[in-house]
Structure formats: C-alpha cells, structure tokens
Amino acid sequence: AQTVTQSQPEMSVQEAETVTLSCTYDTSESDYYLFWYKQPPSRQMILVIRQEAYKQQNATENRFSVNFQKAAKSFSLKISDSQLGDAAMYFCAYRRGLTGANSKLTFGKGITLSVRP
Amino acid sequence: EAEVAQSPRYKITEKSQAVAFWCDPISGHATLYWYRQILGQGPELLVQFQDESVVDDSQLPKDRFSAERLKGVDSTLKIQPAELGDSAMYLCASSPEDREDTEAFFGQGTRLTVV
Numbered sequence: 757a758q759t760v761t762q763s764q765p766e767m768s769v770q771e772a773e774t775v776t777l778s779c780t781y782d783t784s785e786s787d788y789y790l791f792w793y794k795q796p797p798s799r800q801m802i803l804v805i806r807q808e809a810y811k812q813q814n815a816t817e818n819r820f821s822v823n824f825q826k827a828a829k830s831f832s833l834k835i836s837d838s839q840l841g842d843a844a845m846y847f848c849a850y851r852r853g854l855t856g857a858n859s860k861l862t863f864g865k866g867i868t869l870s871v872r873p
Numbered sequence: 874e875a876e877v878a879q880s881p882r883y884k885i886t887e888k889s890q891a892v893a894f895w896c897d898p899i900s901g902h903a904t905l906y907w908y909r910q911i912l913g914q915g916p917e918l919l920v921q922f923q924d925e926s927v928v929d930d931s932q933l934p935k936d937r938f939s940a941e942r943l944k945g946v947d948s949t950l951k952i953q954p955a956e957l958g959d960s961a962m963y964l965c966a967s968s969p970e971d972r973e974d975t976e977a978f979f980g981q982g983t984r985l986t987v988v
Binding site for chain 1: 981
C-alpha cells in the first residue's frame with residue numbers, strides 16, 4: 757500500500773522569507789501523481805501544485821515550486837516570498853492513477869505552517 | 874466559481890444517534906469522494922463513487938456507515954449509530970472526467986462532534 761509521510765508537524769517562517777516543507781512517500785509504481793494541498797482554517801482544501809512522476813522537470817506555480825526526487829521518493833514544497841495568507845495546513849498527497857480506485861488521494865498527516873509578520 | 878457544497882457545516886450528536894451528511898458536487902463531475910479527517914491527521918478515503926456506482930468502499934465501516942449517490946449527482950453519508958470515535962471532519966470532493974490535468978475539488982466539510 758502507498759504511504760505518505762510528513763514528519764514535521766509544524767513550521768514557522770518570517771514574512772517574505774522562503775520555507776521548504778518536506779514529504780516522502782512509498783510506492784512500487786513507476787507512474788503516479790503527487791500533490792500539495794493547502795487547507796486554511798475553516799476553509800476548503802485547495803490544490804497548490806501537482807507533479808507527474810514521469811516528468812523530470814520540477815513543477816512551479818508562481819511562488820510555489822517542488823523538488824521532486826523520484827529515486828529518493830521525496831517531494832518537497834518550497835514557498836518563496838512567504839505571505840501572511842500562506843498560513844495554513846499543508847498536505848502532501850499521492851495518486852496512483854487517473855481512473856477508478858487509482859484516482860483516490862492518499863494524504864500525509866499534514867504540516868501546520870505559520871507566517872510571522 | 875462552482876464549488877462543492879456540503880451541509881451541515883457543523884453537527885453535534887449524542888452517541889448511538891443517527892446522523893447524515895449531504896454533498897452536492899460540482900455540476901458535471903462524475904467522481905465523488907467522501908473522506909474522513911480526524912483532528913491533526915490527513916484525510917482518509919471512506920467511499921468513492923463513479924456516477925451512481927461505488928468504486929471503492931474498502932475503508933467504510935459498513936456496520937454503521939452507509940453512503941449513496943442515487944442519481945449520480947448529490948450524495949448522502951449516514952452514520953447509525955454514531956460513536957465517540959466518529960468525531961471528525963467529513964470532507965466531500967468531486968472531480969471531472971479522468972484526465973491528467975484534472976484535480977479533486979473539496980467542499981468545506983462537515984465537522985461532527987459526538988458526545
């Protein structure tokens with residue numbers, strides 16, 4: 757079974773600084789999808805960034821980028837120029853495929869990010 | 874912007890009582906998921922629907938939980954009888970046809986407290 761591990765329960769960053777959130781996963785598959793989701797307090801979970809395992813290039817979305825190390829099964833999220841609105845719980849998630857039961861998300865335990873003004 | 878609607882937002886119930894949650898996915902989304910998120914943990918899948926059919930309910934405690942999506946649109950998740958350990962956030966998510974660039978869209982969830 758696939759597992760996703762986020763070992764840091766909490767992190768803090770100064771506004772405008774850069775922070776990296778760590779995630780490791782375990783799978784025997786060669787093709788899969790990885791995600792970072794953001795869950796603000798009392799708000800719905802939203803997608804931050806996705807990475808397809810077959811793509812060597814790391815995904816980027818504005819201030820958010822990932823460091824995908826397939827061999828090491830590592831998938832970290834870097835947030836640059838941190839803003840107060842980035843404060844939230846962040847979840848790393850794995851999806852085995854696109855169809856049927858393969859499309860479900862397996863989540864890590866999450867990390868609470870606080871941003872200091 | 875279309876959103877996944879869930880109700881109620883909060884529910885307090887006594888143990889051994891029945892409770893139900895409702896989810897209305899984004900229009901046109903064929904796949905619907907129910908996840909349970911215990912405080913301080915990541916969401917875990919309870920049940921997945923493709924249209925009106927159950928795709929995966931392997932983690933659904935079927936002795937007390939049931940889920941349906943009769944017309945392949947909105948869905949109801951029921952717990953009877955509720956237990957103290959059922960206190961959690963229940964999240965509904967939906968996604969459109971299976972493509973690489975599709976994503977799951979989540980509702981705001983129903984926070985259940987069993988007393």
